[in-house]
Amino acid sequence: METNEDAIHPTAQQARAALADTERVRASAASLSATPWPRWFAITLTLYIAAIPPVYGGTLASPQWLLPNLVWGVIMLMMTAAYMVLFTVAGLNWRKKTGVALRFDVLPKRATVPLGIGLPTLLVGSALAFRASREPLWLLAASTIGAAVSIAFHLAFVRMHRKTS
Structure with a gap:
């Protein structure tokens, strides 16, 4: 290994090693922050x-359906x-447990973009279809589809995390 008389400036080899270490730490942090929610939260989210x-269908129902529209809104x-x-x-619990904040930007866009568009369309569209057709x-x-999608995405992110850790 090369030595450098001026201890303040690292050699090129030392700089490359430090960058490689930094990249490993960055990848590890990204992997941790992409870890799925705790199981209790995945169940809560699915429900x-x-x-x-x-x-939402109850809030949009005209005339009221099962309960008054205001009650559905509440x-x-x-x-x-x-x-x-x-x-x-x-x-907060995840941050306390791992020291890494949950981040959505590290999740694969090929999965999160269709989810971000498809799930709201499904949930709101069904309420509008209910209003129109009763x-x-x-x-x-x-x-049923929304719950299945939620479970599938949770399992996919569990598998993704296992591959990266």
């Missing part, structure tokens, strides 16, 4: 996604507030 179509607000609190708790099967189908 939340499954509940959105009937609740239920939706309470569900969303509870989800936000649990999302925050999961993120057929609750739209809501049941959207709940």
